[in-house]
């Protein structure tokens with residue numbers, strides 16, 4: 460256990476069997492030092508935001524408690540992305556795995572490496588719907604409750620997909 464800060468991680472993939480990427484990423488989150496996974500959302504499919512000549516995405520969110528600093532957590536997430544063979548071919552293009560710190564407690568962070576709350580959190584339904592499942596009442600620093608942000612996007616571009624987080628590979 461850890462007397463940690465509650466953080467929310469956005470997960471996304473549209474390459475190399477996205478469902479397997481999300482399962483492997485959640486497993487890896489369970490292995491983070493000084494951290495406990497508290498829950499994970501449903502999985503949603505959506506058309507790409509950005510260039511449209513790339514596959515649809517699967518997105519989800521996870522909630523954890525961690526004793527890691529925001530920057531140590533960021534580096535650990537980047538290591539998971541690398542371990543899963545992340546490729547990113549172009550700006551706003553397809554990727555094997557994206558792990559973003561959406562929220563780190565109630566902290567606002569903005570430096571060369573990290574911006575929290577995550578940039579675009581309020582406009583992206585593929586972030587807000589998973590997040591709202593885990594924490595509808597949560598206050599996003601500077602922006603208000605997740606439920607209000609979710610209500611302001613229409614969600615029509617999202618399809619919740621049947622998903623077994625524990626399926627054998």
Ligand code: ROI
Pocket residue numbers: 470471472505506507508509516517518550551552553557585
């Ligand atoms: N589009 C969707 N639908 N889901 C994502 O996770 C996602 N991630 C990105 C960009 C390329 C902006 N588009 C996305 O980084």
